[in-house]
Amino acid sequence: MDPLDMMKVYGRVAEIYRLRLGEAVSAYGAAMRGAASAFAAAGRPQDPVSAWRDTVSYTFDAAQRSLIFWDTMRQRGNNWIAHEKAGKPPLLAFDYETIADARSFARPANYALVRILPPEGVTLDPDKRPFLIIDPRAGHGPGIGGFKADSEVGFAxxxxxxxxxxxxxxxxVPGQTLADVSLAEAEFVRIVRERHPTCDKPVVMGNCQGGWAAMLVAALDPDNVGPIVVNGAPMSYWAGNDAENPMRYAGGVLGGAWTASLAADLGGGVFDGAYLVDNFEYLNPANTYFGKYYTLYSRIDTEPARFLEFERWWGGYFLMNREEIKWIVENLFVGNKLAAGKAEWAPGKSFDLKAVRSPIIIFASLGDNITPPQQAINWVADLYPTTQALKNAGQVVVGLMHESVGHLGIFVSGAVARREHAQIVDLIDHVEGLAPGLYGMTIEEDHSGGEVKYDVTLTERQVEDLDLLQKYSRNDEIPFEVVANVSQVNARAYETFVHPVLSAVVTPEMGRVLRAVHPLRAARWGLSDLNPLLAALAPFAEFARGQRTPRNEDGPHVAAEHFMATAITAGFDLYRQLRDATVETEFFRLYGTLAMLDPDLTAPTTPAIVEQRPVEVASALATLREGGFTDAAVRVALLAQKRGGGQQRLSILKQIRELVGQEVGLLALPADDGQAIIRRQSIIVEHAPDEALATLPALLPTPEARAHLLTLLDRLLANIAFGPDVNDVVADVKRVLAEGPARQGAEGQVIPFPSYAGQAV
Structure with a gap:
C-alpha cells in the first residue's frame, strides 16, 4: 500500500478512537447529571421528625435487605454444591427420559438424546414432525432451550x-473429538426419525453454539434433517461492527488459538468451561460486578427466586477435551473456516454447508453483543454471493431480527418465547413450501379482543442487501485473516516448546485443584454453608423476611442509594467503553498494518457477478412442458408470488392450505419430493416466467384437469382477499388454459416453445 494511503487509514482509525472516547465521556457525564438531578429533586428539606423517621426506616430496611441478600448468596452457594453433587443434570422445566447415550457408541461422546415428556394437559399430534433441540456447550450445561414453561420446548x-x-x-469422554460429537448428534437425528416413521423429517433447532452444531449435523447427514432453526448462533466469526462487537477481537488480542491450548494444559488436558463464562462476563463489567447484585439487593422481596433459578444454570461449568476446544477455536472462532468449506472433521473430509438442502430459519438480535446479526447471517453471503446463486441452489433462508433483546434473552426470555419462538414453531409447517430465496420474517401483533394475536409476514430479500448490516462493506474483516495466520504461527510455537513441558508437569489431579479454586467457583462454594460466617445466617434472614420494615421510597436516603448505584454503574460503563475502544484501536493498528503490507489479502465478500446458470437450472427449464396437476398448481402459485412482489402472510398460507391443500397434492407427497417440485418450478418461474405461464396447458392436458385447477383458483379468490396482482395472474391463467396446449400463430401454424435442454443457460 502507498505510504500516503496508509497514513490516511491511520488517521481514520485515530479519528474513530477520538470520537469513541468523546462519546464515552459524554455518556458518563449525562448519566451522572441525570442521577444528580433525580437526587436533588428527591432531596427536598424535611422537618426533624420526618428526617428521623426516614433515617430509622431506611436503616432498618437496609439492614434487613442486607441480611436477606447474603442469605440469598448463601443459598446460591448451597444450590451450586447440591447441583455439583447431583452430577449437574440438565436444568429443564420438564421431565424427560433418556433415549440414547452416546457414551456407549462406537465413537463415544459425552452426549445423550432425551425425550421431553409432555406436561399434564398437553396432547401430542402423532402426525406432526418431531423437534430436536441442541443446546450450546459453551461453558454452561444443557437446559436453556427448556428453562421455562414458556420456551422453545414449551411452545413446540x-x-x-x-x-x-x-x-x-x-x-x-477421554479422547473424544468434535467429529465424534457431530457424528453422535447425526445418529440422534436418525434415531428420532426412526421413532416417527410416518412423519416428515425432524426439525433441528440449535441455540448459540448449538446452532453451528445443528448445521454441522445437517452437512453430515442432509437426508435426515428437516427444517433447521439457528438461534443466536455464530457462523461468520469475523463479522461485526466497530464500537458494537468487542468479543470478535479477543482472538487477535490474545495472539490466536494458543491460549485455549494453554488453558487446557493447565487443566491437565481438559478445558474448563468457566473460562468461556469469563469471556461473557468480561463484556459487561457493570452487570458482572455490580448490576445483577444491586438488582437483587434493591428488589430483595421479589428477586431472589429468579436470581437463584438463573444462577443455577449460569454457575454450572462443563468441560471439554483439549482437542475439542482447539478444533473449535482454530477452525471457527479464529480460522473462520466453516463457510469456506475448510473445517475438516476427518483428514480430507470437510463440513460442506452447501450440502444442506433443508430450509433454514435464522433468529438474531440487534441487541446481541455476543453473536451480533452479522455473525449470525453473513455466512449466507459467503456461500451464495448473489440472490440468484441462492435461488439456483434451491435453498430457502428465513431471517428473523429482534430489535433489542440480548444474547441470553433470545433463549430464556418468556416474552421472546411467546412472540418469536411460538411463531417460528407455527411457520415450520409451511417453510418447506416456500420457493428458494432469502426471506425477511416480521411478526405483527393484534391487540384487539383482549388477547394478543400474532401474524407473520415473509418478504423476499436480496442477499446483496445483507451488506447493509456492515459499516465498511466487510473490509474491516481483512485484518482477521492476518490474525488467523499469526495464530497458526503462535500455535505451532506453543505446541513445540510449551505444550510438552506443561503436559508433563500438570497432572489431571492438579488440573482438578486449579478448577476448584477458579474465581467463579470459589465465589460460590466460598459463600455457602461451608463458610462459617454464613452458615448461621439463615434464621436471622428468615426473621428479617417476616418483619420487613417499610421505607419512604421518596425520601433522601433512597435517592442517595439510587444516585450511588447510578454512579457506580456509569463508572463501570465508562471503563468498559474506554477499554473496548482502546483494544479495538490497537487491534486495527497492529493487524490492519500487517494486512496493508500483504497485497494478497482481500475483503471476504466479492462484487456481484453475472450468474452462470448451473446444470440444475438447465435441467429444470428442460421440463417446461412436463409434469402434472401438482406441478401446474405450484407453478401458478409461484407466478402469483413473483407478480405480487414476493410477500406472503402466514395466515393466508394457512387459509390456502385449508381450502385447497389436499387437492393440490403437495401435502400427500414425501417432503423431499414436494420440495423437489417447488425447486424445479421456482427455477422455471424465475428464469422463464412468460414461458412458464404459456406452457401451463401442457401440464393439464385434459379439460377435467384444467377445470379442476380453475375451480381451486375460484375457491381461493372467493374466500381470500388477494391483491390485484394475484387477480391478474389468475386472469392470465384462465386465458392461457382457454387457448389450449399450444399457442397458435396468425396463420394457424403451431409456434413451438423454446427448448432449454442441453443449453448453457
Whole structure:
C-alpha cells in the first residue's frame, strides 16, 4: 500500500478512537447529571421528625435487605454444591427420559438424546414432525432451550410436536473429538426419525453454539434433517461492527488459538468451561460486578427466586477435551473456516454447508453483543454471493431480527418465547413450501379482543442487501485473516516448546485443584454453608423476611442509594467503553498494518457477478412442458408470488392450505419430493416466467384437469382477499388454459416453445 494511503487509514482509525472516547465521556457525564438531578429533586428539606423517621426506616430496611441478600448468596452457594453433587443434570422445566447415550457408541461422546415428556394437559399430534433441540456447550450445561414453561420446548409441545433434546454430561469422554460429537448428534437425528416413521423429517433447532452444531449435523447427514432453526448462533466469526462487537477481537488480542491450548494444559488436558463464562462476563463489567447484585439487593422481596433459578444454570461449568476446544477455536472462532468449506472433521473430509438442502430459519438480535446479526447471517453471503446463486441452489433462508433483546434473552426470555419462538414453531409447517430465496420474517401483533394475536409476514430479500448490516462493506474483516495466520504461527510455537513441558508437569489431579479454586467457583462454594460466617445466617434472614420494615421510597436516603448505584454503574460503563475502544484501536493498528503490507489479502465478500446458470437450472427449464396437476398448481402459485412482489402472510398460507391443500397434492407427497417440485418450478418461474405461464396447458392436458385447477383458483379468490396482482395472474391463467396446449400463430401454424435442454443457460 502507498505510504500516503496508509497514513490516511491511520488517521481514520485515530479519528474513530477520538470520537469513541468523546462519546464515552459524554455518556458518563449525562448519566451522572441525570442521577444528580433525580437526587436533588428527591432531596427536598424535611422537618426533624420526618428526617428521623426516614433515617430509622431506611436503616432498618437496609439492614434487613442486607441480611436477606447474603442469605440469598448463601443459598446460591448451597444450590451450586447440591447441583455439583447431583452430577449437574440438565436444568429443564420438564421431565424427560433418556433415549440414547452416546457414551456407549462406537465413537463415544459425552452426549445423550432425551425425550421431553409432555406436561399434564398437553396432547401430542402423532402426525406432526418431531423437534430436536441442541443446546450450546459453551461453558454452561444443557437446559436453556427448556428453562421455562414458556420456551422453545414449551411452545413446540403446545403445538403438538414431540420434542427431543441433545444433552451432555459435565466431563468429556477421554479422547473424544468434535467429529465424534457431530457424528453422535447425526445418529440422534436418525434415531428420532426412526421413532416417527410416518412423519416428515425432524426439525433441528440449535441455540448459540448449538446452532453451528445443528448445521454441522445437517452437512453430515442432509437426508435426515428437516427444517433447521439457528438461534443466536455464530457462523461468520469475523463479522461485526466497530464500537458494537468487542468479543470478535479477543482472538487477535490474545495472539490466536494458543491460549485455549494453554488453558487446557493447565487443566491437565481438559478445558474448563468457566473460562468461556469469563469471556461473557468480561463484556459487561457493570452487570458482572455490580448490576445483577444491586438488582437483587434493591428488589430483595421479589428477586431472589429468579436470581437463584438463573444462577443455577449460569454457575454450572462443563468441560471439554483439549482437542475439542482447539478444533473449535482454530477452525471457527479464529480460522473462520466453516463457510469456506475448510473445517475438516476427518483428514480430507470437510463440513460442506452447501450440502444442506433443508430450509433454514435464522433468529438474531440487534441487541446481541455476543453473536451480533452479522455473525449470525453473513455466512449466507459467503456461500451464495448473489440472490440468484441462492435461488439456483434451491435453498430457502428465513431471517428473523429482534430489535433489542440480548444474547441470553433470545433463549430464556418468556416474552421472546411467546412472540418469536411460538411463531417460528407455527411457520415450520409451511417453510418447506416456500420457493428458494432469502426471506425477511416480521411478526405483527393484534391487540384487539383482549388477547394478543400474532401474524407473520415473509418478504423476499436480496442477499446483496445483507451488506447493509456492515459499516465498511466487510473490509474491516481483512485484518482477521492476518490474525488467523499469526495464530497458526503462535500455535505451532506453543505446541513445540510449551505444550510438552506443561503436559508433563500438570497432572489431571492438579488440573482438578486449579478448577476448584477458579474465581467463579470459589465465589460460590466460598459463600455457602461451608463458610462459617454464613452458615448461621439463615434464621436471622428468615426473621428479617417476616418483619420487613417499610421505607419512604421518596425520601433522601433512597435517592442517595439510587444516585450511588447510578454512579457506580456509569463508572463501570465508562471503563468498559474506554477499554473496548482502546483494544479495538490497537487491534486495527497492529493487524490492519500487517494486512496493508500483504497485497494478497482481500475483503471476504466479492462484487456481484453475472450468474452462470448451473446444470440444475438447465435441467429444470428442460421440463417446461412436463409434469402434472401438482406441478401446474405450484407453478401458478409461484407466478402469483413473483407478480405480487414476493410477500406472503402466514395466515393466508394457512387459509390456502385449508381450502385447497389436499387437492393440490403437495401435502400427500414425501417432503423431499414436494420440495423437489417447488425447486424445479421456482427455477422455471424465475428464469422463464412468460414461458412458464404459456406452457401451463401442457401440464393439464385434459379439460377435467384444467377445470379442476380453475375451480381451486375460484375457491381461493372467493374466500381470500388477494391483491390485484394475484387477480391478474389468475386472469392470465384462465386465458392461457382457454387457448389450449399450444399457442397458435396468425396463420394457424403451431409456434413451438423454446427448448432449454442441453443449453448453457
Amino acid at each position: 409441545l403446545k403445538a403438538g410436536h414431540a420434542v427431543y433434546m441433545v444433552i451432555f454430561f459435565p466431563e468429556p
